[in-house]
Amino acid sequence: MRHVSEADRDGLRATMPELLRVRFGIENVNRPFRCPSPGHDDRTPSARYYANGHTVHCFGCRRTWDVFTLVGEADGIEGFAAQAEAVAGYVGYRLNDGTGERKRRSPKRTVAKPEPFPEPKVAGGPDVSDICDRAWSNLYLHGCEEGRRYLRSRGLDDTDIVRHGLGFCFDPRRIMGQFSIYEPHAVGYLVIPFWSQDFRRADYVMVRTISHGQVRHKEWRPKGVTSPLYKEWMLSAGLPVVYVTEGLIDAMALEKVIGRPVMALGGTSYAGRLAQVLAHTDESLRPRRVVIAMDADTAGRKARDQIAGDLDKIGVKHSDIPAYPEGCKDADDWLMSMRGTEWDWECRPMGTADELHTLWTTRWHDGR
Numbered sequence: 001m002r003h004v005s006e007a008d009r010d011g012l013r014a015t016m017p018e019l020l021r022v023r024f025g026i027e028n029v030n031r032p033f034r035c036p037s038p039g040h041d042d043r044t045p046s047a048r049y050y051a052n053g054h055t056v057h058c059f060g061c062r063r064t065w066d067v068f069t070l071v072g073e074a075d076g077i078e079g080f081a082a083q084a085e086a087v088a089g090y091v092g093y094r095l096n097d098g099t100g101e102r103k104r105r106s107p108k109r110t111v112a113k114p115e116p117f118p119e120p121k122v123a124g125g126p127d128v129s130d131i132c133d134r135a136w137s138n139l140y141l142h143g144c145e146e147g148r149r150y151l152r153s154r155g156l157d158d159t160d161i162v163r164h165g166l167g168f169c170f171d172p173r174r175i176m177g178q179f180s181i182y183e184p185h186a187v188g189y190l191v192i193p194f195w196s197q198d199f200r201r202a203d204y205v206m207v208r209t210i211s212h213g214q215v216r217h218k219e220w221r222p223k224g225v226t227s228p229l230y231k232e233w234m235l236s237a238g239l240p241v242v243y244v245t246e247g248l249i250d251a252m253a254l255e256k257v258i259g260r261p262v263m264a265l266g267g268t269s270y271a272g273r274l275a276q277v278l279a280h281t282d283e284s285l286r287p288r289r290v291v292i293a294m295d296a297d298t299a300g301r302k303a304r305d306q307i308a309g310d311l312d313k314i315g316v317k318h319s320d321i322p323a324y325p326e327g328c329k330d331a332d333d334w335l336m337s338m339r340g341t342e343w344d345w346e347c348r349p350m351g352t353a354d355e356l357h358t359l360w361t362t363r364w365h366d367g368r
């Protein structure tokens, strides 16, 4: 049996996109595709390619393959060496012949330049837009009033529900099976789908616990699914300006106040992904300016500095949001501080974008 060198093993492993194309007819590995396993009669695109490990994972049958196990299963080939040969055959890779004199390959490793912004991990799971639509209509069902009450307590009304495609549910696992939540006091969950720009797809969802008692975690994410940024599409939509907040609710609050596109990191630990996505987005599609709107606390300032430094390296113009007035910590705080004063959010949910923006900018400058 032929010996497969470590270099060949790594080389072959990296041919997954080619293997998917040649053997399985999958042209675009950046989109979900039907599960390649012959044992899984997949009706929807449940599988994804993960460039970081060159693997394929199926969210339906919950299995993961590399090139060897994938060919092994699809073609019924057992044994690593035979699988390696099969992969090499499909993708036209020439294996180093292990016979004859053992010529030691000079250990001349080409030292790759450290990539400052590695390609972001493929994020999200299969499309759950249908069930997110149902979660939206739940908000208006008798017995599910908690969802809208919760949003109203944060200054968000029906206009915002529609604009952001929010929803309500009692069991997040029915939306994404990867949720694993223990909240004994929850009366339900606010559903925040990560919709695509055209609202046709939602491949990630975060939920917020609604409870009158204790809450273990305010926000829950599906386990084992890489999280995209909230409204990540804004980074490749050629927008003149995009605001970025920490929290999802903050993004909605800020967008309501200023009437400009606002996206969210979903936590300061996702600041790195922002730069990764931008670095791998065509220059013409990037926002022309990013306004960094982190919380006014230590973690927020640290994230702000990191993002500003990254954007300088990538060459994206940026500015920092001026301090929120009256000591508000974040955008939602600020929205709530305006409640019942400048505008009555229950009766008149939205001024025109320009009115609000003018109001906001004058408040800023007056306050300084």
Ligand SMILES: [Zn+2]
Pocket: 035, 036, 037, 040, 042, 046, 058, 059, 060, 061, 062, 063
């Ligand atoms: Zn599958």
